Amino acid sequence: MLRKKKTLSIRFYTVLLLMPFLIAIFILVAFLRSNFNTIEQKSNYILEKTVPDVIATQNIQQKLQDLQRSIEIIRFSNDFTFADEAYNSSRLLNISSFYPYKDEIKTFKERIAKFYKDRMDFYALRRGLFIKVNKVNEIGNDVDFYQELRLMPMTLYERKNDELILKTFKANYKEIKRYCVQDEIDKEALSSCSVLLSAYEDLKVKIDKLYAKKELFEESYLQLNHDLKEFSILLSGKHNYSLVKDIFEIEDTVEEVQHMVRAAVIIAVIMVIAEIFLIHFLIISPIYKIAKEIREFRRTKLPPKKLMSWHIEEIQDICSLLNPLFKDVSEVYSESFELQKQNQDLKSLALLDDLTQLLNRRALNLLIREKPFARKNMAVCMLDIDYFKCLNDSMGHIEGDRVLHRIAIVLKEKVAGSDLIYRYGGEEFCIILFDVKQEDVLKIAKRLCKEIESLNLINKGICDKPVTISAGTSLIAKDDKSDTIIDLIHQADSALYRAKNSGRNCAVSYEEVLKL
Ligand SMILES: Nc1nc2c(ncn2[C@@H]2O[C@H](COP(=O)(O)OP(=O)(O)OP(=O)(O)O)[C@@H](O)[C@H]2O)c(=O)[nH]1
Structure with a gap:
């Protein structure tokens, strides 16, 4: 389809553009030569x-x-x-x-x-x-x-x-x-x-x-x-008449030469302007348009709908090469996009806990690796289900899994969307809270304990008592910016340990641990 359009080589256009110049220069030189000869002869x-x-x-x-x-x-x-x-x-x-x-x-x-x-x-x-x-x-x-x-x-x-x-x-x-x-x-x-x-x-x-x-x-x-x-x-x-006549004849010839040179300069200027327009129309404009289409292609990743077609054979050649290239690259782009998506999905899957659909320990490790230092107003809350072994033992692992799943849902519902909830391991959860006030951290943990208790999930292993959780919290010290997330986790963990020892179904802050 592209080849149907009548195109001519850039060499042809070059010759076409140069020819009038050469002819004009040839005529001018011939004219000047003949006139200068006349002047010389006279x-x-x-x-x-x-x-x-x-x-x-x-x-x-x-x-x-x-x-x-x-x-x-x-x-x-x-x-x-x-x-x-x-x-x-x-x-x-x-x-x-x-x-x-x-x-x-x-x-x-x-x-x-x-x-x-x-x-x-x-x-x-x-x-x-x-x-x-x-x-x-x-x-x-x-x-x-x-x-x-x-x-x-x-x-x-x-x-x-x-x-x-x-x-x-x-x-x-x-x-x-x-x-x-x-x-x-x-x-x-x-x-x-x-x-x-x-x-x-x-x-x-x-x-x-x-x-x-x-x-x-x-x-x-x-x-x-x-x-x-x-x-x-x-x-x-x-x-004297003969001399004056000769001088007048020379003057006439010189005047003719002047007119001719003036006319040649005007014609040359017009031709240059015309040729600039032609070059712009035939070469520069197509190149701009091709560059624009390439830019557009890079942006949209879609090949141009309209096939480009130009009068210059070489540009037409580039277009005829570019069009399939656009198509091929577009296909590669879409395949790559698909792969990226799949990769993203795989990545997401790799970072999600299968059972609870919460972020898993790998995700937490990734966060710790990428951003090891704790930010201002950041807090960590470690949660652990109380007597879960008893639940498993008495009600079976499937029921245990169900409980884990239910607790994960509650956590997702009750924790702010900007916070990150990880299944830290087994029946233990780690919540990273952002932009939280110091005095609110323990309150949140206690509230979560209450929310889980209020679910009233029976743990037959402990005489049909409701399933509860214990929580330990830690937050970044006001004047210490060198705390790492790992430090906070460890501190929260020790607070959790304290909560377990304090009778479970309660929340303890690391500050309280330090006070003891
Ligand atoms: N059903 C189920 N059980 C799990 C899973 N992961 C860990 N567990 C069980 O959770 C139990 C944890 O028991 P422990 O570490 O002794 O803790 P506990 O029984 O909850 O006691 P306290 O934490 O001291 O209250 C173990 O029996 C694990 O087998 C899981 O994915 N599903």
Whole structure:
């Protein structure tokens, strides 16, 4: 019947409980691994690609700034040496270090080269122009007022400045001419002046060309500068964006991992709670119930009525073993109980006197052995039937037995239920009285003598006189707790002896014996 119920092994439940854990841990580890791999890959990508790109871009930007500085030097410097150096540094720039922007930088280099050429053309043109101006200066070396022209700075190559120089040059030329004519300076000098005059006309035309050219290279300077700046911003934005994008992607992955770990912790807590309930329901609760049934069985000695049945195979096995065991032990219990009862009966029988059904001498000996010392307010009364031998002899033993039986009944009736009455031997009785007052002991003994006499049982052996008893009493001394029951019996016995000697059918106390 037990086996019919579907049960599964505890190993199965263990695997069943552990499986979700293992699967969850496996999934979690796989997820974390893949995400950590992603993070690692992205970090590596940032370290190996994005960061070098950003560093490379910074280098490129640094070089772009150098290029800007170069074109500024080319643009503003009036010193050819500086302009040449600036141009050469841009020209010697290694394009391969600008990967992947080689093409753009190549174009910039070409544009700078063109810009430099335009600037140099402008210089050359202007220098040619001012060589002529200087010639006038040389002519005017001897003319004091001409010093003003010589002081005109070459650096101010603004059109208005250059035009001012030319204007001054023309005015000076006229002055020189007038001076030459007036002061009749040599004709060679005058012809030089005339050359200069035609040169002036030529310069006037050239200055227009010069500033048209200047405008061109200024424009190309502005454009180049603008383009370099734009390109630098573009590079910086592009790589910063890529870096920020990578970092955001890593942040997203980390957030995903956090969510997953949080979810895993919540699921683990729920699973642990569920599994605690399952373990409680499947294992702990059955074990408690089995323990309860065993306790109940020990108390009642009856096997459980309802057979236990559980889902766990091992517990079910224990139950299926326990049930017959309960039955067997129960049977043993009941047999043992029967034996105990029989033993008790036998014990009782062994301690009872067959004839009188009073406690026998063995019972008294047992009491003396177990509790040898007399208790407070304990007394002993020894009783003996008078002339019993005569009764036996005259009326027979059967009649003697009948008398013994009748006297035993009376004693049982007249003595308190808490007192113990023993058939001490033959026709002698010993009564142990508990919680009795000193003054009452002798009274009780005397009363018993009277009760027996009043039975009026005839003793033909003594001329049909009624059967009487003699009694001797003793009680524990007030201040002496060391008295034993045996002492009391002996004392009562000697009092009994005194009673017999005093004529029988009377009661004598041990105190009286002592007084004599
Ligand atoms: N019928 C019968 N007689 C018993 C039993 N036990 C002892 N007796 C007899 O009791 C008598 C006791 O006699 P004794 O000891 O001389 O005492 P007594 O004749 O009573 O004399 P006193 O005690 O001195 O008065 C004996 O004859 C015993 O055989 C018993 O169980 N049944």
